[in-house]
Amino acid sequence: MKLIQKFAVGYLRAKFKLLSSLSKKRAAEKAFELFCTPKYRNTKPLPQVFEDAEKIHFKFEQYTIRGYRWNKGGNRKALILHGFESSAINFDKYIKPLVKKDYEVMAFDAPAHGRSSGKQITALIYRALIKYLNDQYGPIQSYIAHSFGGLALSFALA
Numbered sequence: 001m002k003l004i005q006k007f008a009v010g011y012l013r014a015k016f017k018l019l020s021s022l023s024k025k026r027a028a029e030k031a032f033e034l035f036c037t038p039k040y041r042n043t044k045p046l047p048q049v050f051e052d053a054e055k056i057h058f059k060f061e062q063y064t065i066r067g068y069r070w071n072k073g074g075n076r077k078a079l080i081l082h083g084f085e086s087s088a089i090n091f092d093k094y095i096k097p098l099v100k101k102d103y104e105v106m107a108f109d110a111p112a113h114g115r116s117s118g119k120q121i122t123a124l125i126y127r128a129l130i131k132y133l134n135d136q137y138g139p140i141q142s143y144i145a146h147s148f149g150g151l152a153l154s155f156a157l158a
Contacts, residue, residue: 042087066115067108074104083147087114126152
């Protein structure tokens with residue numbers, strides 16, 4: 001771990017130790033806020049396959065969601081769900097093989113990620129977005145999900 005990272009971790013430990021001695025409830029609220037706030041937002045340049053996609057954006061709750069669609073009207077629909085501090089663009093290598101199999105492929109940046117708006121996300125917000133996507137663009141037969149996206153998908157399908 002780099003020196004700056006060690007300093008940051010030490011600072012957070014001290015902050016939460018002090019805060020919890022003053023108010024366990026406030027410390028829990030601040031810890032949850034920290035846990036739900038991505039520190040990194042992937043806004044790298046779009047890979048070519050994303051440049052060629054149909055761009056989609058819409059309002060969902062208080063967020064502006066940005067996404068992409070390929071092969072509209074394909075025989076089956078697939079939705080790509082990224083993990084925490086990730087973005088749809090990290091799944092560029094899966095698009096062409098799915099389109100080749102006649103999937104309509106969709107990928108959206110979750111709130112507080114990639115090119116979508118927001119500062120925080122929870123599994124419940126991501127779950128609600130997945131349900132919304134299925135209602136608006138479904139029925140979706142297949143999913144590719146990584147990490148936090150898989151957790152939210154499990155909640156959505158339960």
